[in-house]
Amino acid sequence: MALANWDKKAQATFAKIMTVVPEPMQDAMKPQLISMVENKASGAKVTKEIIEKLVREDLPEPQRSVIMGALGLSDETAKPQEAEPTTQLTWEGDSENMVEKIMEVIPEMLRGAVRPKLLEFISKKAGPSGSVTEGLVVEAVQEMKPPEPFMSQIMKVLAAGSGVDLGKLDEILATYQGKQEELVNILHDVQNEYSYLPKEALGKVSEFLAVPMSTTYRVATSYQAFSLEPKKSHVVKVCDGVACHLNDADDTYNSLDQTSNGRFTLEKVRCIGCCGKEPMVMVDDQCGNSTWAKDKISKF
């Protein structure tokens, strides 16, 4: 790709940047970066200073830190180290090991920048308790949004060690053609198979359809029919349709919530189609009023 309107120092700076872009990403990133730089120059000759300004101001993390390191730039825009209380993280289950598995996917030259970034996302999600679960690590990766192909590779690695048997997922995907418009149908099939959408499966689905993980995640969290959490053996749905809402569905929900004690999955849903003696409740696949539901639940 010709860099006609670039001076020599700019071309050398750009070549340096490309040395830290992992090979599988170079074809995609090179034209994108050139176009970003030329937009930044707004028609003027591209100089080293313009490229450095773009790197400082416009690149997302962790790419920004990696490229700044390669160009020997100091981070003048970095926020002064706030005296944030450093929360001691408590790693539960396999969560700490998962971070190491993720790092194995990241090329060595990027690990120095990616690891602290990932830990920052994990700490933020863990909050003051500092408790890190396996699910929290997956969510931190999803929020950090590492670029492809890393996101798919990370999800694959996490799925392999998650204990979720994704063998059935291959069978489901084999019945589809890989078109992006199949996303919702695939998610329905996955939900039917596992009774929820394992986060690890979302990575595989994204890869299969060649859609960003963020899109799959957005769809998975937009529809009430989908759940990202494993369901308990009983599912109780309190209708919050108009008729039920006007008949104190909230009270029913709250009183069931107080008695659930983790014995069942409790959800609020739209009209469940058996309006009558509101507020209506579905217990597994049966529908009745709140008195009936409480009686049924007491026998779990």
Ligand code: FES
């Ligand atoms: S509004 Fe609640 S069942 Fe229809």
